[in-house]
Amino acid sequence: MSDHMHILVYDNTCPSRAGVQQTIQEGSLSIHPILHSEDSSFGAEVYGVDWSKPISAYVVAQLIALQDKYGVLIFRNTGLDNSRHIAFSQQLGDKLEVNPFFYGRENDRLGEPLLFDVANIELDGSLVKMDSRRYHHSLGNALWHTDSSYHQQRSKYSILLSHGNPVEGGSWTHFADTRRAYSDLSQAKKEEIENLVVEHDLWHSRKLASPAVFGNPLPHELAAKPPAYHRLVQTAPDGRKTLYLAAHAKGIVGKGIEESQQLIWELIEHCTQSKYVFSMEWLSGGDMVWWDNRQSMHRANPYTATMTARDVRRSTILDDGPWASGVSAAELE
Numbered sequence: 001m002s003d004h005m006h007i008l009v010y011d012n013t014c015p016s017r018a019g020v021q022q023t024i025q026e027g028s029l030s031i032h033p034i035l036h037s038e039d040s041s042f043g044a045e046v047y048g049v050d051w052s053k054p055i056s057a058y059v060v061a062q063l064i065a066l067q068d069k070y071g072v073l074i075f076r077n078t079g080l081d082n083s084r085h086i087a088f089s090q091q092l093g094d095k096l097e098v099n100p101f102f103y104g105r106e107n108d109r110l111g112e113p114l115l116f117d118v119a120n121i122e123l124d125g126s127l128v129k130m131d132s133r134r135y136h137h138s139l140g141n142a143l144w145h146t147d148s149s150y151h152q153q154r155s156k157y158s159i160l161l162s163h164g165n166p167v168e169g170g171s172w173t174h175f176a177d178t179r180r181a182y183s184d185l186s187q188a189k190k191e192e193i194e195n196l197v198v199e200h201d202l203w204h205s206r207k208l209a210s211p212a213v214f215g216n217p218l219p220h221e222l223a224a225k226p227p228a229y230h231r232l233v234q235t236a237p238d239g240r241k242t243l244y245l246a247a248h249a250k251g252i253v254g255k256g257i258e259e260s261q262q263l264i265w266e267l268i269e270h271c272t273q274s275k276y277v278f279s280m281e282w283l284s285g286g287d288m289v290w291w292d293n294r295q296s297m298h299r300a301n302p303y304t305a306t307m308t309a310r311d312v313r314r315s316t317i318l319d320d321g322p323w324a325s326g327v328s329a330a331e332l333e
């Protein structure tokens with residue numbers, strides 16, 4: 001482990017449940033915004049979607065407009081199963097990301113390549129072994145990141161759905177508003193970073209979170225997931241500028257690794273100050289959160305030796321926007 005590696009271990013947090021401040025009614029939908037500032041809103045709980053039936057094109061359009069505005073939408077008690085989770089996801093984009101099954105298809109509990117099993121549960125129902133490669137892989141999810149930035153063809157949305165009861169003692173997923181964080185940067189910092197390109201590497205975040213196990217990823221892991229290149233400053237779907245950042249961010253093109261990591265973590269720490277962050281508490285099975293990876297960061301609470309079963313499953317919708325395929329090798333030269 002060299003000096004520039006910046007290991008961050010976050011504690012589990014137990015935020016207080018803030019009372020709902022405001023309800024906005026839009027047709028049949030009730031929207032409860034979570035974080036407010038003068039010119040920005042981030043995160044909202046949305047009620048009024050009838051998840052027992054296919055979602056109409058009209059409601060899908062309404063929800064996408066809300067997603068563009070809030071960046072993270074939370075739905076309670078949806079009652080969705082795997083196939084309806086996938087069907088809704090497919091209404092939001094042409095293609096879903098296919099699970100690479102790094103640790104073997106034979107270990108796949110869900111039997112569904114369009115879902116990522118981010119539960120802490122093994123095939124036989126036991127909890128994931130604390131010393132397993134899969135367990136160590138999961139530790140990276142507790143670092144601030146955005147999903148799939150390490151793919152050249154990146155993803156726009158992730159939808160995480162809970163099955164069964166939440167973990168004893170509570171569980172949370174934390175979200176950071178990278179649009180508002182960008183707008184609060186100094187003009188000098190904005191100019192400094194405007195044209196930077198970032199190399200994202202899945203194995204970089206795995207190494208940060210678990211250097212003993214992922215200090216040297218296995219050849220098949222490296223081959224399955226080479227790095228990808230994306231602009232640091234991007235335009236979000238609502239037209240505002242945002243920072244596209246993640247613990248996967250390994251280097252900045254044209255800068256050395258030390259200098260790159262210093263700037264990357266300075267910006268991640270800027271984005272994840274408490275004023276830009278809220279924590280979603282998982283209250284019951286069927287709870288679902290849908291976020292836009294292009295204008296937010298998130299992290300899970302780390303798995304612990306004493307935690308109970310947590311059955312959460314994720315679909316990931318490929319980006320079809322103007323920044324979807326990042327910066328090509330030809331553009332880098």
Ligand SMILES: [Fe+2]
Nearest residue numbers: 141146147298
């Ligand atoms: Fe994630």
